[in-house]
Amino acid sequence: MLFKKLSTVERVYNIGLEQNSLFSIFNHITLFVKEAEEDLIKLYDLRVLEKIPVKNIMTRNIITINKNDSIDKLKEYIEKYRHMGYPVVDDDGKLVGVVTFRDLEKGGKKTTIEDIMTPKDKLVFISPETSASESQKIMAKMDIGRLLVLDDKGELIGIVSRGDIVRTYKIYSKGSAKIQKCSRISNFYFYDRNKKEKLKNLVDDLIMLLGGRDYIISEKEDYIEALTKDWEPLVKIMMSGNTIDHISITTKSINILEMDIIREILKKIDEYAFEEIVLTDHITLIDEKSSIQRVITDVTLFNDSKKTFGTITIRSDF
Structure with a gap:
């Protein structure tokens, strides 16, 4: 069996919000994901350029000019060859x-190409195996528009320009990949001096709510589960002995707030005003390029201060 080696890009953002409503927090996560998506696509495309050697995109039919030619010849070349x-x-x-x-x-009043050219000893050369991404970085750093490509013998075999890099980038970035699969699990951990009583009442309310919306309620030894009519899990209330440990919500939606039942559940949780709620929200996206994007949120909501602190981690594997 062959396994694809993945490259990983990860960014961690600190979050501090003047709000503690679960609805507001999930809305913020959704907005954050949308804002970060374009950046992730660019990172993906730039990583693709790292895998493309300049020998695949360089100009091989090289037009040269003699050092003894006049600068008028250069003007003719620019007009003719563009x-x-x-x-x-x-x-x-x-x-x-x-x-x-x-x-x-x-050039001023200088008359020959040799008078105005940059001599060879001041040039930067690259090999045909240099990546398109590295070439772009060199050109940006040195503020030049092209690089000469030399073979192992030091012979000129091609030229790669900024235009070549841009065209290659456009080819590989044309149309962002569509999401093929989304999975999401949101875990809620509760802390309160009256935690046991509040959680029991909350769970009773959630079971009543979900049962009234025709969800299938299934009680197991260590959890209570609410399933859709297609027997897909939505809510799982995890137990530790006779004590409620935490509540998990499983969906396939990037924007969890688009689901009416989720909004009702979040509203019900907010009504109990727990002193602290720790939310861990994990979104996994798989696109048609088989790249995997994960958005991992770990935040704590404080009821007294009406503030939320934590991190959002964006991880892209491709």
């Missing part, structure tokens, strides 16, 4: 430098 830079060679065809439109602008 490239803004050219390798400069000597009479033996050996690379001696690079000349660009920027050099032409700064």
